[in-house]
Amino acid sequence: MESSSTSTIISLLVILLSFSLASSDSFQDNFYKCLNSQISVPLSNCFYTPNNPSFTPLLNSSAQNLRCLLPSVPKPELIFTPLTESDVQSAVICSKQLNIQLKVRSGGHDYEGLSYISETGTPFVVVDLSKLRSVSVDIEGNNAWVEAGATVGELYYRIAEKSKIHGYPAGLCSSLGIGGHITGGAYGSMMRKYGLGADNVLDARIIDANGNILDRESMGEDLFWAIRGGGGGSFGIILAWKVKLVPVPETVTVFTVTKTLEQGATKILYKWQQVADKLDEDLFIRVITQTGDGAKKGVRTVSNSYNALFLGGVDRLLQIMAESFPELGLQRKDCVEMSWLESVLYIAGYPSSVPPEILLQGKSTFKNYFKAKSDFVKEPIPESGLEGIWKRFLEEDTPLMIWNPYGGMMSKISESDIPFPHRNGTLFKIQYVTIWGDADKASPGRHVEWIRKLYNYMSTYVSKFPREAYVNYRDLDLGMNKYGSTDFVQASVWGSKYFKNNFNRLVRIKTKVDPDNFFRHEQSIPTLPKEGKQRRRRGRRSHHQG
Template sequence: MMVSPSSIIIILSLLLIDLLSASWAATDDSIQDRFYHCINFNTNVSIPFSEAFFTPNNASFSSIFQSIAQNLRSLDQSRSKPELIFTPLAESHVQAAVMCAKDLGIQLRTRSGGHDYEGISSSSVKKSQFVMIDMSKLRSINVSIEDNATWVQTGATIGELYYRISEKSKILGFPAGLCPTVGIGGHLTGGAYGPMMRKFGLGADNVIDARIVDATGRILDRSSMGEEFFWAIRGGGGGSFGILLAWKLRLVPVPPIVTVFTVSRTLEKGATKLLYRWQQVADKLDENLFIRVLVQPINSTDHAATRKTVFIGEFSNGFLRNRTIQTSYQALFLGRADRLLQEMKKRFPELGLVQEDCIEMSWIESVIYIALYPRNTPIEYLLQGGTVYNKSKFKAKSDFVKEPIPEYALEGIWKRFFEEDTPLAIWNPYGGIMSKISDSEIPFPHRKGTRIMIQWIIKWQNGDEERTAKHIDWIRRLYDFMTPYVSKLPRLAYVNYRDLDLGILDEKNNANHSSVLQANIWGPKYFKHNFEKLVFVKRKVDPNNFFRHEQSIPTSRLVRWK
C-alpha cells in the first residue's frame, strides 16, 4: 500500500509528540513549561511566554485572573485556581491548546466574558487541576451589511458587537442580552435572551454558523460539524462540546427611532396589585414591546403609609428608617412613542404611562439605557470590553412562571426581601415569537406556555464564610418559598444563570451512577426533554469526556435518546 508524503509527515509528528511526552514525563518540568513548549511545537506562530502565558508565580497572574471575573465568589480560597492562564492570539493556538492538554492529561476551562454565574469557567469547586483559556484577545467583529450578518469572535462582548453593528447601520441590530459586558462566546451557548426576544427570538435562534475546536483539535464550521453538533452548541450550555472560536449571526431590522421608559411604583402606590396585573398581560402585549420589572427594597420617605406589610422599621443613628418595595417597569418599544401609548392604553392602562414618561432614541442608545447606565453615557462606552466596576459576590437562581403569582404570594416575597440588604428580582416577559418557536428547535426549551422568567439575586461585598453562608441560605429559603408558584415537574431553570445547588457531576467520571442521578436532576431543569438529545450528541462528539466541568453534559449511556 502506498503511503502519501503528507501521511508520513503526520505520522512522524505524532511520534515526535509521543517522544516529547515521554521526555517531559521523565523530567521535573512543570505543567506550565510542558504546556508552553507543546503549544509552540504545535503552532506555526511561536508565542513568547510573557505575552500569553501566566502562572501563579507571575506578577500579572492575579490581575488577569480577576480582571473580568464578575462574581467574586469565584476568587474564594476554597476553589482551585488554574495552573496556567493561556491567552491565545490565533485560532491555531486554541487548536494546539486542546491537543496539548489531551497529551499532558490536564483539563481545560474556557473563559470569554467572565459572567459565568458560578465561576466554573475560571475556577473549580472540585479542586481539579486545569489550564484556563482566556479568549479575550480573540475579539474581532466583521459586519456585512450586504449579507445582514456578522462574524464575531468569542472574546468580544455583546456591547462591542452592538457598537460595531451601529457603526455600519442605524437600522440593523442583534437580539441578545441587556448587559454589555457579557462575552458573546458563552452568552449564545445558553440561549441569550434580551429586550428584542419577543420580536426576533433569542440570540441563539439567530446564529447561522459557527467555528469551534472539537475534542480532536479540529476546527469545524456548521457544514463540517453537522446539524446535530450545531444544534447542541446553540443553547446547550458552555464547556461541554468544544471551544467556540466565532459565531456568524443574522442581523435583524430595527426602526431608526425606538422608545424607552422606566416607571416605578412602591407598595404604598399599589405595586402589588400592579405587578399581579402585569403578569396577566406581559406575554400578550405587542411583540415589539418588552417590559421587564426590577424589584428591590428601598428606603422610603412616605410616612403616611399605614399597612404593616409595607414597612419594616429599624433605628439608624437614632432615627426610625423605613423601607418599602419598589417595582420599576423598564421597557423597550420598537417604534415611536405615539404607537406605544396606544398599545399601553389598550392593554396595560393600569401603569398610567403618559407622554412625559416616554423617551425616543436610536436603538444603540437604547442599549445604554436598558443597561442602566446614566443617560449622558456615550455609546463609545460599549467598547470598554469586560470592564466592570463595583464588583461583588453574588448568588442567583432562576424560575419560569406559567400562571400569575397571586398577590398573597407576592406579599410573602416582600416580607423575605425585607430580611436582606440588597436583594433584587428581575421579571422578564415571554410571549410573542417566543411562543411560536418549537421548544426543540435548539436546546433552550422555555417557549410556549411560559409567561415570565424571574432571576433572583443577592449581592454582598467581601465577607467571611459565615457572612457568605448567611446570604446563600437566604436565597435558598426564598427559592423554597416560591416552589408552589413556579414551573413544576420539573422546576425549570435557565442554564446561563447556572446554579450548582441543582447538582454537581463527578468531573473525573461523569458516567458513574451517582453522577447520572445528579445530571438527571439538573439536566431536565435546564433543557427539559432536550437533555437526552444533548447527551446523545455529547457521546458522539466527545466520547472521552474531554470537555467537562461541574455541570457539563454527561456521556452516560444510561440516558437514552433515539
C-alpha cells in the same frame, strides 16, 4: 474559512507523545514546552502562571462574581490567552495529550465561575479568549461574524456603526462574552420580537475534542443544534459565531416607571403578569424588584421598576399601554425616544451622559459577591403569593429580582428547535439574586441561606416536573458532577431543569462528538456509559438479583 490540516494535528500528536513519555517536568513546564513547539509568537505574551505579576489581574479581569475570586477558591495552574485560532487548537491538543483539564472563558459572566475556577479541586488550565474579539459586519448580507472573546456590546456598536436600522437580539448586559452567551440561549430586550440570540445564528466555528476546527457544514447539524443553547464547556470551544442581523427602527422608545408597595405595587405587578406575554411583540417590559427607603423615614419598602424597550415611537407606545396596561399609568414624560444603540446603553444601566464608545471597553459594570437562582412561571402568582415575596425581601440586605416577559416570538418557536426549551406556555422568567459586601465575603452563609429559602417558598408558584432553570444562570445548588467524571443519572437532575426533553438528545450528541469527555466541568453534559461498563453494571445487577 477552511478546517486546519490533519498533518498539523498529527505532527503535534507525535511531539506531544514524546513529552508524555519522557517528561517528568512540572505541570506548567510540560504545557509550556508543548505550546512553545507550535506557536510562533513569544509565549511570554500569552502564557501566565501564578508567579507572573499579571496572572491575578488577568484572572480577575472579566470575572463578574467576586465570590469566585476568594483566596479559598482553587485557581488555575496557568492562563493561556491565544492570539489565533491555531493557538487555541494547540491548547486543546496539548491539554488532551498531557491529560490536563481545560476550561474556556470568553466573558467570565458565568454565575458560578465554572470557566475559571474548580469546585472539585482538579488542577486545570484556563484558555482565555479575550484577545480573539474581531467583529466583521456585512450589512448587505444581513449578518456578522463575531469572535468568541468579543462582548455583546462590541457587537452592537459595530452593527450600529454600519447601520441605524440593524441590530441583534442578545444580552442586556453589554459586557457578556459572546462565545459563552449564545451557548446558553442569549435572551435580551428584543426576544419577544426576534427570539433569542441562539435562534439567530447562521454558522459557527468551533474546535472539537480532537483539535479540529469545524464550521456548520463540517460539524453537522446535530452538533450545530447542540452548541446553540446546550450550555458552554461541553462540546468544544466556540471560536466565532455568524449571526443574523435583524431590522430595528431608527427611533425606539424606552421608559422606567417605579412603583413602591405604598403606590400599589402588588396589584400592578399582578396585572403585569396577566398582560406582559400578550403585549405587542415590539414591546418588552421587564420588572426589577429591589428594596429601599419607604415614605416613612427609616422604614424600608419594596419597589418594582418597569424597565422597557419599545421598537417604535412614543405615540404608538402610549396607545398600546393605554389599551393593554393602563394600570402602570405611563405618561409621555416617562418616555425617551432614542436610537437602538442608545437603548442598549439605557437598558444596561449606563447614565445618559455616557457615550456609546464605552461599549468597546468590554468591561463589566456589575462586580459583586452574589448568589443567583432562576425560575420560569406558567400561571400568574396571586397577590397573596407576591406579599410573601415582599415579606422575605425585607428580611435581606440587598435582594434583587428580575422578571423577564416571554410571549411573542418566544411562543412561536418549537421547544426542540434548539436546546433552550423554555417557550410556549411560559409567562416570564425570574432571576433571584442576593448581593453582599466585603464585610461578609468570608462568611456569606446567611445570604445564601436566604436565597435558598426564597427559592423553596416559590416552589408553589413556578414551573413543575421539572422545575425549570436557565443554564446561563448556572446554579450548583441543583447538583454537580463528581470529581473527574460525569454521571448520566446524576446529571439528569439539573439537565432536565435546564433543557427539559432536549437533555437526552444533548447527551447522545455529547457521547458521539466527545466520547472521552474531554470538555467537562461541574455541570457539563455527560456521556453515556461505554458498552463495556454497561455490561459490567448489568452483570452486577443480575448477580445481585440472583
